[in-house]
Amino acid sequence: xxxxxxxxxxxxxxxxxxxxxxxxxxxxxxxxxxxxxxxxxxxxxxxxxxxxxxxxxxxxxxxxxxxxxxxxxxxxxxxxxxxxxxxxxxxxxxxxxxxxxxxxxxxxx
Amino acid sequence: xxxxxxxxxxxxxxxxxxxxxxxxxxxxxxxxxxxxxxxxxxxxxxxxxxxxxxxxxxxxxxxxxxxxxxxxxxxxxxxxxxxxxxxxxxxxxxxxxxxxxxxxxxxxxxxxxxxxxxxxxxxxxxxxxxxxxxxxxxxxxxxxxxxxxxxxxxxxxxxxxxxxxxxxxxxxxxxxxxxxxxxxxxxxxxxxxxxxxxxxxxxxxxxxxxxxxxxxxxxxxxxxxxxxxxxxxxxxxxxxxxxxxxxxxxxxxxxxxxxxxxxxxxxxxxxxxxxxxxxxxxxxxxxxxxxxxxxxxxxxxxxxxxxxxxxxxxxxxxxxxxxxxxxxxxxxxxxxxxxxxxxxxxxxxxxxxxxxxxxxxxxxxxxxxxxxxxxxxxxxxxxxxxxxxxxxxxxxxxxxxxxxxxxxxxxxxxxxxxxxxxxxxxxxxxxxxxxxxxxxxxxxxxxxxxxxxxxxxxxxxxxxxxxxxxxxxxxxxxxxxxxxxxxxxxxxxxx
Numbered sequence: 001x002x003x004x005x006x007x008x009x010x011x012x013x014x015x016x017x018x019x020x021x022x023x024x025x026x027x028x029x030x031x032x033x034x035x036x037x038x039x040x041x042x043x044x045x046x047x048x049x050x051x052x053x054x055x056x057x058x059x060x061x062x063x064x065x066x067x068x069x070x071x072x073x074x075x076x077x078x079x080x081x082x083x084x085x086x087x088x089x090x091x092x093x094x095x096x097x098x099x100x101x102x103x104x105x106x107x108x109x
Numbered sequence: 110x111x112x113x114x115x116x117x118x119x120x121x122x123x124x125x126x127x128x129x130x131x132x133x134x135x136x137x138x139x140x141x142x143x144x145x146x147x148x149x150x151x152x153x154x155x156x157x158x159x160x161x162x163x164x165x166x167x168x169x170x171x172x173x174x175x176x177x178x179x180x181x182x183x184x185x186x187x188x189x190x191x192x193x194x195x196x197x198x199x200x201x202x203x204x205x206x207x208x209x210x211x212x213x214x215x216x217x218x219x220x221x222x223x224x225x226x227x228x229x230x231x232x233x234x235x236x237x238x239x240x241x242x243x244x245x246x247x248x249x250x251x252x253x254x255x256x257x258x259x260x261x262x263x264x265x266x267x268x269x270x271x272x273x274x275x276x277x278x279x280x281x282x283x284x285x286x287x288x289x290x291x292x293x294x295x296x297x298x299x300x301x302x303x304x305x306x307x308x309x310x311x312x313x314x315x316x317x318x319x320x321x322x323x324x325x326x327x328x329x330x331x332x333x334x335x336x337x338x339x340x341x342x343x344x345x346x347x348x349x350x351x352x353x354x355x356x357x358x359x360x361x362x363x364x365x366x367x368x369x370x371x372x373x374x375x376x377x378x379x380x381x382x383x384x385x386x387x388x389x390x391x392x393x394x395x396x397x398x399x400x401x402x403x404x405x406x407x408x409x410x411x412x413x414x415x416x417x418x419x420x421x422x423x424x425x426x427x428x429x430x431x432x433x434x435x436x437x438x439x440x441x442x443x444x445x446x447x448x449x450x451x452x453x454x455x456x457x458x459x460x461x462x463x464x465x466x467x468x469x470x471x472x473x474x475x476x477x478x479x480x481x482x483x484x485x486x487x488x489x490x491x492x493x494x495x496x497x498x499x500x501x502x503x504x505x506x507x508x509x510x511x512x513x514x515x516x517x518x519x520x521x522x523x524x525x526x527x528x529x530x531x532x533x534x535x536x537x538x539x540x541x542x543x544x545x546x547x548x549x550x551x552x553x554x555x556x557x558x559x560x561x562x563x564x565x566x567x568x569x570x571x572x573x574x575x576x577x578x579x580x581x582x583x584x585x586x587x588x589x590x591x592x593x594x595x596x597x598x599x600x601x602x603x604x
Contacts, residue, residue: 015516021324021350024358027488060282064370067289071368074340 031078040069040082047089051096059093066090289369296366297341304344304361306502307385308335311512312346321516323350341367353396353523355489357389357515361499382498384476387515389493395523396482396491398535401453402443403463404477409441418483419443421542434459437468440475445538448531453480453521462510471510474498478514480522483539493518 043065050058066087073079311317312325312335319325325348326335337345342363349356363383365371375381400422404412409426413419423443427450429435436442436454440463444450454463462471476496484492495515500507527535 015321015351015520016323017352018323018350020352020355021322022355023324023349024327024347024356057278057282060278064282064285064289067286068368068370071289071293072340072365072371 034075034078037069037072037079037082039065039072040079040086043069043086043090044082047086047093050093051089054097054100056094056097059090059097062086062090062093285369292369292372293367296368296372299366300342300344300363301338303363303383303499303502304336304338306505307361307499308346310505310509312348317509317512317516318348321351322348322356324348324356336361341365351516351519353392354519355390355392357387360386360388362386363499382476385497385499387493387495389495389515389519390489391482391491391493391519391523393491396480397525397527398445398482398532398539399449399453399480399522399525399527400445400483401449401480402478403436403454404441404443404479405439405475406441408477409443412477412479413443416479416481417485418481419479422483422538434464436463437465437472439468439472445535446531448528452525453518455521458514458517462514471507474500474508474511478518480518483542493522 043062045062046058046065047062049055050060050062066083069079069083069086073083313319325346327337327345327347335346337347339345342365344361344363346359346361347356348359361383362385364375364381400418402412402416402419402423422445425443427442427444427447430447430451433451434456436459442450442454444453459467461467462475468475474497476498477494478496479494480492481494482491484490495511495518497508497511
């Protein structure tokens, strides 16, 4: 009797219920509700300005923001395209600024 | 026939691959365009280099003499031009008293090669003086040469100096990128260690949550890890299989240690606290009509602003009752009714965490506690939300009392039933809220209908205006035709 009472008390004290266990269902988040990737946007902005206006500092800042965007990337499918475009522009800006012709204002110095 | 079907299948496969690989094609196209732009930019470099020296026979020379001679010829044309201009004046201009030279002096200098001696007979003094000037100028010339060579060297050295100065930005950027890369790996591991320290303390075998929940982690099998990382600073833990609730999701929000820029920002400008948030989803039949919140006074404004159910049902803060002990002064109680607040804040909890003495020792990690059966913005309305700060990874024991609040309140709220008097109040409040919501919906619908009507009216007016414009134009045209016909009536031809 004592064993059954103790077992029943243990079972009543045990709050676990295997029958009610449900696997995790992740919530559906639409791409519009995702937070904006500001670092990726800034990377693209600086990369394009570095290529268009031949500013080395803009290309380097774009590289830094690309690195930050890559570090904070959560969704590969949505974010990788923008980051890759910004990265390509930044690399192109760095290469053209170093191996291409210098800016006219730089030569006049 | 078989060949036709096979060809059709191939075409279908190709089109399907093209449709599904549209994104791949776009990526390839972008890469090709970038590479072509790069090649174009680099190929322009030799064109610019040669264009700077157009018009000069600037052949590559190894000796300095040739270089100096070439530079001197470029940099000092003035003596040649002045003599040439003088010569031209004497050749073309009017007569002027000039002494006649005795004999022309032969000069081996290259200056005389430029004009004929016969044209300038009678000008020995000038010719004498010219070589003297040239001779006198030749040391200057040589000096200039040496100066030009030195200047060139100085230019070379100066250019080197300028290059070093320009490299400071580049060196700093490369150094920053290297630091960023190193910090990424170090920060990521630090965050992982903190999350694992919490999981080892509270979610492993014989730990608190293992005793309260049947299923832990994001899968049924043991191979799936306990923690799920959402980025490198957010970790999630899920547990299910308990009475009164479906389960809970714990979210550990840590500092962005992996991101150097965010790390500096949070440490220097805007400090961010590391928190763990438990979101417990209650069963529909388990939780009664309860809206309650216990928050730190400093953070009460933010929570009231974010949670609309608190604004609607529990907007006023409750004062401490006189007949019993209450929570610490740093805490604020928001509840739909005093009875509910008194039933939820039990003496056990006050002695454990929320009393004056206990709060000084264990309450500094507490942030907020929010129970609601009318929670908006989520799939389930009946939720219990606990938010605590996370201590250092070696001091996880400091929040063990706060962790015990989670299963305690699941049982308390699951068993809790309102009295009839309180239930009547809560039901009246909810009915009023439902009516207001329905009115808002009706207003919104009426607003949409009005907008559509206005748009239709505007479209009709626009079409009418267009038609009227066309009618006016037609009328004008007909008027002009009539006037012309009156002026120039068509003559009838009689046969």
